[in-house]
Every structure is written in structure tokens, then in C-alpha cells.
Amino acid sequence: MSASLTALRRQLLAGETSPADLLKSLAASITKRDSTTGAYLSHDLETALAEAATADLSLPLGGIPIAIKDNLNVLGQPCSCGSRFLAKNYRAPYDATVITKLRAAGAIPFGRTNLDEFAMGSATENSALGTTRNPHDSSRIPGGSSGGSAAAVADRTAIAALGSDTGGSIRQPASHCGVVGLKPSYGRVSRYGLVAFASSLDQIGPLTQTVEDAARILQAIAGHDPKDSTSLQAPVPDYLAHLNDGVRGMKLGVPREYFGEGIDPGVRRNVETAIQSLAAQGAEIIEISLPHTQHAVATYYVIAPAEASSNLSRFDGIRYGHRTEKPNDILDLYRRSREEGFGPEVKRRIILGTYVLSSGYYDAYYSRAQKVRTLIRRDFETAFQTVDAILSPVAPTPARRLGALACDPLHEYLSDIFTLSANLAGIPGISVPCGTTDFDGGTNLPVGLQILGPHLGEAKLLQIAQAAQI
Numbered sequence: 199m200s201a202s203l204t205a206l207r208r209q210l211l212a213g214e215t216s217p218a219d220l221l222k223s224l225a226a227s228i229t230k231r232d233s234t235t236g237a238y239l240s241h242d243l244e245t246a247l248a249e250a251a252t253a254d255l256s257l258p259l260g261g262i263p264i265a266i267k268d269n270l271n272v273l274g275q276p277c278s279c280g281s282r283f284l285a286k287n288y289r290a291p292y293d294a295t296v297i298t299k300l301r302a303a304g305a306i307p308f309g310r311t312n313l314d315e316f317a318m319g320s321a322t323e324n325s326a327l328g329t330t331r332n333p334h335d336s337s338r339i340p341g342g343s344s345g346g347s348a349a350a351v352a353d354r355t356a357i358a359a360l361g362s363d364t365g366g367s368i369r370q371p372a373s374h375c376g377v378v379g380l381k382p383s384y385g386r387v388s389r390y391g392l393v394a395f396a397s398s399l400d401q402i403g404p405l406t407q408t409v410e411d412a413a414r415i416l417q418a419i420a421g422h423d424p425k426d427s428t429s430l431q432a433p434v435p436d437y438l439a440h441l442n443d444g445v446r447g448m449k450l451g452v453p454r455e456y457f458g459e460g461i462d463p464g465v466r467r468n469v470e471t472a473i474q475s476l477a478a479q480g481a482e483i484i485e486i487s488l489p490h491t492q493h494a495v496a497t498y499y500v501i502a503p504a505e506a507s508s509n510l511s512r513f514d515g516i517r518y519g520h521r522t523e524k525p526n527d528i529l530d531l532y533r534r535s536r537e538e539g540f541g542p543e544v545k546r547r548i549i550l551g552t553y554v555l556s557s558g559y560y561d562a563y564y565s566r567a568q569k570v571r572t573l574i575r576r577d578f579e580t581a582f583q584t585v586d587a588i589l590s591p592v593a594p595t596p597a598r599r600l601g602a603l604a605c606d607p608l609h610e611y612l613s614d615i616f617t618l619s620a621n622l623a624g625i626p627g628i629s630v631p632c633g634t635t636d637f638d639g640g641t642n643l644p645v646g647l648q649i650l651g652p653h654l655g656e657a658k659l660l661q662i663a664q665a666a667q668i
């Protein structure tokens with residue numbers, strides 16, 4: 199299915215296709231293509247067809263199937279989080295708010311996409327449930343943790359998808375797979391029904407073929423939700439109204455810390471070309487500094503595991519998912535259920551998080567990380583006094599080979615350097631394809647341009663992304 203969401207909406211309204219036809223053709227392409235790509239963990243055509251029968255085409259996303267990352271609850275469907283813990287016997291007892299909102303806009307949730315276990319990772323290699331491959335080169339990772347969502351959209355087995363982004367998990371796979379990925383501002387989209395990884399960082403957002411498609415999905419899922427105390431009361435603007443207004447007169451910042459050593463030359467070249475194109479369209483490019491950037495990785499990898507260790511304590515073998523056989527006592531039940539249910543990266547995060555929160559270490563690690571987080575946020579506040587948005591690469595390299603870093607978590611953490619700060623600061627970010635390059639024996643691998651904006655500045659971000667889109 200190569201048409202964009204926006205184009206398919208037109209075809210639906212013109213009677214050239216139907217929601218059922220769309221679903222059947224997606225299901226056929228999943229059968230045909232997904233044995234190679236492995237973007238999906240499951241899909242339920244029957245339920246989706248039943249929903250399609252009553253789809254209201256007059257609604258903004260009327261009749262459009264949307265793939266859903268497998269850490270978002272959809273009533274009655276599996277929600278494995280890529281984990282053995284939940285893979286067998288968990289079914290979602292309710293719809294996440296984003297799903298309720300998608301349904302209210304006429305969309306049909308269809309298919310569950312693979313992810314790093316509990317969204318911890320940058321390659322989808324930490325999934326306990328299967329390998330997802332990059333549709334541009336099947337020997338490579340799709341990125342992560344929303345790797346299944348990005349790969350499905352790139353492989354055209356999904357029209358659009360939802361992902362979650364705690365430290366880059368929408369933007370980085372979007373960049374690696376050559377699709378658009380938007381992480382909204384913290385509080386813009388309700389997190390209710392997203393299985394929590396790090397609650398002060400998590401946001402849900404769209405992965406799409408085009409910037410306009412991303413705007414349409416954000417329009418549907420944004421807004422206040424009394425079920426998420428961190429969701430904001432702020433009114434939701436019309437994200438399409440100024441989409442095509444261009445960048446003339448805008449001031450766009452290029453942070454020098456994001457263009458230092460370690461960036462692949464092909465990534466640098468494509469990102470610089472995209473920046474020049476925005477300049478040619480009338481934007482003023484200004485060099486800026488975000489001086490605390492170098493501390494972002496360390497700060498994130500204290501705060502995110504700390505929150506994860508607390509959030510994942512609910513997986514105790516009693517309330518959800520896997521329970522060990524014949525435990526000797528209650529402690530044995532907890533210990534063995536968690537030992538058997540969680541994979542190595544999740545265990546590493548729980549141990550790290552428990553350590554940085556423990557008495558004696560709390561002040562040295564967790565509390566200090568919170569202070570540095572404030573400094574990182576202030577860097578952005580200062581920058582946005584002079585510039586409308588910030589331009590950078592999404593990741594230092596294009597997609598690496600599968601398995602290449604499996605034994606080196608630290609190296610993997612460092613590759614998140616350009617995406618983590620937006621989550622720490624709570625600001626929105628988008629990845630938009632800006633070309634392709636050769637890398638490490640691979641050819642024509644996608645590269646993404648990252649655009650970061652001030653808190654609740656999604657409309658302008660989309661406007662800039664639309665101008666940058668090639």
C-alpha cells in the first residue's frame with residue numbers, strides 16, 4: 199500500500215476504495231512481506247473488518263487502519279511489550295486513551311508491532327518475541343524501540359503507526375527506516391494505557407509516510423485526559439492550518455554540540471544539505487550552543503532506569519502475565535517469575551535503577567541527575583529565546599547491522615545522544631527523511647533530520663518539517 203494516509207482518505211471519500219479493502223490488502227501484504235521484515239507480532243483481521251463495517255468516513259481518519267506498538271493497550275488484544283512476561287496470557291482489559299481518540303476520529307487499530315522489551319533499546323533487538331529487519335536492508339536493524347512501527351510504515355505494510363518515545367524511540371527508528379516520526383511535548387498526548395517505562399519521559403506519537411499524515415494523527419490523539427494527571431489542559435491548535443506556510447523569516451538554530459566528532463560523514467552531509475535547503479527557502483540559520491548536551495546520556499541513563507525499576511515492580515507474577523511453576527513461598531514466586539519473565543536488558547535497567555535510588559547513592563546519582571536535567575531544560579529555554587526551532591541529526595550513524603552491538607550496551611546507549619535531551623526537557627521533536635547514504639557496506643540507507651521545538655510548539659515543528667521534506 200504505497201499511498202499516504204492523506205491520499206487514501208481522498209480515495210475513501212471518492213468511493214475508490216473501502217475500509218474493508220484497505221484492511222484486506224494490508225493483511226495480504228503482511229502475509230507476503232512480513233515474513234522477511236518481522237514488523238508485526240500479531241494482527242486480527244476479523245475484528246478489524248467488523249469495525250470497518252461501521253466506519254464513519256466523514257470523520258477525520260474515517261476508515262483508516264493504524265498499526266499499534268505492542269505496549270499500548272487495545273481492548274481484548276495482546277499487549278506483549280516484546281516480553282516473555284506478557285506474551286502468553288495477557289489481554290488488554292481496556293483501550294488506551296490514544297486508541298479511544300483514534301476510534302473517535304474513525305480510525306481502525308490494526309496490527310501490533312514489535313518493540314524492544316518494555317521499549318528499552320534502540321534496535322528492536324531486545325524484543326523477546328522476534329527479529330525486525332530494516333526494509334531498506336534486511337541485514338540491518340530498523341532502529342528502536344518502535345522498530346516494528348517504523349519498519350511496517352517503511353515496508354508499506356502499514357499506512358501509519360503509533361509508537362512511544364522515552365529517549366528517541368519514535369524519532370530514531372523513523373530516521374533509520376526513512377519515515378516521519380513525531381514525539382509530542384510531554385503532556386500533549388495522554389499516556390493512559392501506555393505500559394509505563396519512564397513516566398516523566400514517555401510520550402506517544404505517530405510514525406507516518408508524510409509530515410501531513412503525522413499532523414493528522416497528532417490532531418486526533420492530542421488533548422487533555424483526566425485519566426493522565428500529567429496531560430495538559432492547553433487547547434489543541436489546528437496542526438494543518440499553517441502546514442504549508444514555509445519557513446521564510448524563521449530563525450533556525452544549529453547547535454554546535456550536535457555536529458562534533460563521531461558523526462558519520464554521510465549523515466552530516468545529508469543533514470547539512472537539508473539545512474541549506476531550509477536556508478534557501480528563506481530561513482535564517484544561526485549557530486547556537488546547548489552546553490549541557492554532553493551530560494544527556496548519563497542523566498537519562500540514571501533517570502530512565504530509576505523510573506523503570508519502580509514502574510516494573512508491578513510485574514510480580516501475581517497481577518500480570520507470567521507466573522512461575524510451584525514456588526516455595528511468596529519471595530520465590532516473585533524472584534523466579536521475574537527471573538524467567540524479563541530479558542537481560544530489562545534486568546540491567548532494573549538493577550541500575552534500584553542502585554541509583556538506593557539509600558547512600560540516591561544523592562550522588564538520582565538527585566544529581568535531576569539537577570542536570572534542569573540545566574539541560576534551561577539550555578533549550580535559552581536557545582528558544584533566539585530561535586524558533588533547532589536542527590540536528592537524529593542519530594550519529596545510519597542503521598547498523600543486526601547483532602553488531604548486541605554485547606555492548608554502553609555503545610548502544612551513547613548512540614542515543616541526539617534524541618534523549620528532548621525527553622529530558624519535555625519538548626517536541628520530529629524526524630523527517632533527508633536523504634540516503636552508504637554506510638558500513640550498506641547502500642542507500644535513510645538519514646533523518648531532527649527538528650526540535652519549544653514546549654507545545656508542534657504546529658511550527660510540522661510546518662518546518664513540511665518545508666524540509668524531500
Ligand code: GLN
Binds near residue numbers: 363614
Ligand atoms: N534507546 C533509549 C533506551 O533504550 C530510548 C528508548 C525509548 O525511547 N523507549 O532507553
